[in-house]
Amino acid sequence: MPELPEVETTLRGIEPSLANQKIDLVTVRQSSLRWPVTPGLAEIVQGQEVLAVTRRAKYLIVELEYGSMLIHLGMSGSLRLTARDADWRKHDHIEMQLGSGATLRYHDPRRFGCWLWSEGEHRQLTHLGPEPLSDDFCSDRLFQLSRNRKMAVKPFIMDNRMVVGVGNIYASEALFRSGIRPDRAAGRISQKRYTMLTGHIKEVLSAAIEQGGTTLRDFVNGNGEPGYFQQKLAVYGRGGKVCTVCDGVLKDIKLGQRSSVFCPNCQH
DNA sequence: CTTTCAGCCTGACGGC
DNA sequence: TGCCGTCAGGCTGAAA
Numbered sequence: 001m002p003e004l005p006e007v008e009t010t011l012r013g014i015e016p017s018l019a020n021q022k023i024d025l026v027t028v029r030q031s032s033l034r035w036p037v038t039p040g041l042a043e044i045v046q047g048q049e050v051l052a053v054t055r056r057a058k059y060l061i062v063e064l065e066y067g068s069m070l071i072h073l074g075m076s077g078s079l080r081l082t083a084r085d086a087d088w089r090k091h092d093h094i095e096m097q098l099g100s101g102a103t104l105r106y107h108d109p110r111r112f113g114c115w116l117w118s119e120g121e122h123r124q125l126t127h128l129g130p131e132p133l134s135d136d137f138c139s140d141r142l143f144q145l146s147r148n149r150k151m152a153v154k155p156f157i158m159d160n161r162m163v164v165g166v167g168n169i170y171a172s173e174a175l176f177r178s179g180i181r182p183d184r185a186a187g188r189i190s191q192k193r194y195t196m197l198t199g200h201i202k203e204v205l206s207a208a209i210e211q212g213g214t215t216l217r218d219f220v221n222g223n224g225e226p227g228y229f230q231q232k233l234a235v236y237g238r239g240g241k242v243c244t245v246c247d248g249v250l251k252d253i254k255l256g257q258r259s260s261v262f263c264p265n266c267q268h
Numbered sequence: 269c270t271t272t273c274a275g276c277c278t279g280a281c282g283g284c
Numbered sequence: 285t286g287c288c289g290t291c292a293g294g295c296t297g298a299a300a
Contacts, residue, residue: 003294034276034295058294075293076278091278110277112294124295151271160295168293257273259292 002073004132004165004205007058009212010079014104015053017081018062022049022099028115030093033108034074037094038117045069045117050098057128057164067119074112080105129163132205137163139191139198146186146194153189154182155256157201166201168258170208172236174200181267182260183253207232235261 002010026042038044048064055061060079062069073079084103094106094115106115116122130136145162146153156162158171166174175182177200180193189197211232234244239252239261248265 032277072294074277074295108277109279110293112277149270155271158294256271257293 002058002075002077003167003169003208004058005208005212007055007060007073007165008209010073011053011055011060014079014081017100017102018050018053018098018104020050021102023047023064023096024099025095025097027095028093029088029095030111033093033111034072034114035116037115041069041115041117056125057131057160058167059122059124061122067117068122070114070116070118070122070124071106072112072114072124074108074110074114076110077106077108077113080107127161129159129161132163132165132201137198137202139195142198143191143194146189149186151186152183152255153180153186153197154260155258156186157197158256158258163201165205168260169233169236170201170204172261173204173234176235176262176267177204179267181264182255182262184268235263237261 023045026045028037028042031037031039044067045064048066050062050064052063053060054063058072060071060073062071071079082103082105084097084101086103086105089107091109092105092107093111096104096106098104106113114124116124130141142157142162146156149156154171154175157166157174158168172182174197178193178197180189180197235250238250239259241250242248243250243263243266246263246265248263250261251264252259252261254260
């Protein structure tokens with residue numbers, strides 16, 4: 001389940017093999033993803049050179065000479081570099097062969113991801129909030145946006161218009177570290193506590209990216225998804241278990257259709 | 269305007 | 285053993 005750290009890890013892994021390479025051949029075996037793969041995408045991008053590979057939120061952007069491809073890994077997607085003649089695994093949907101001989105495979109069992117082509121800006125990228133690790137994401141901004149909002153703070157910080165890239169795992173962890181109950185109304189949290197929360201969001205995401213860096217080679221070589229962050233999680237997936245800080249039992253509630261685990265003792 | 273919620277999809281898992 | 289229901293998750297767009 002790629003969250004922002006996994007997408008960033010993927011970017012760092014594949015970028016050197018794609019940048020400044022010509023796309024020789026693209027094969028789309030399954031075009032039914034979150035949105036249909038842009039019709040004719042393969043023919044359009046073949047022959048173009050990759051100018052750069054970047055990331056915005058959880059989207060990867062492959063910039064080409066006449067436009068760009070927008071790639072999302074959805075819930076279960078992954079990109080890996082393979083040998084040119086590697087066997088196709090179940091759920092390998094798209095392959096991109098580069099001039100160097102490098103081959104990129106897109107694998108996505110649940111098909112929540114996307115591969116889209118556009119000559120201009122992708123509509124998915126308009127209306128996105130700031131990157132969580134940039135200075136544009138600051139507590140003042142978050143505090144101002146939260147005023148008069150009755151929505152619970154957890155779905156609030158997971159809203160891409162507030163800040164991008166904060167998924168269920170890291171939202172839960174950042175709220176725990178901040179001592180804030182996930183179901184507290186966003187508009188009823190003080191500026192001081194938003195300062196803490198903002199800091200913890202940055203902290204938890206950058207720590208995960210750092211750890212992603214250590215499993216970078218494995219990840220790109222395609223030996224399965226990294227499970228490196230699991231033992232560091234204090235609340236996510238631990239409903240009913242004992243809190244790591246006090247001796248209370250962690251509670252599991254639904255917020256905006258998402259499971260939300262917190263410690264009723266430590267979080268208020 | 270804000271907020272909620274169904275739907276997309278497959279695999280893993282628990283109950284029987 | 286296998287069948288069925290439930291859950292997980294990001295994101296959009298329609299409904300309230």
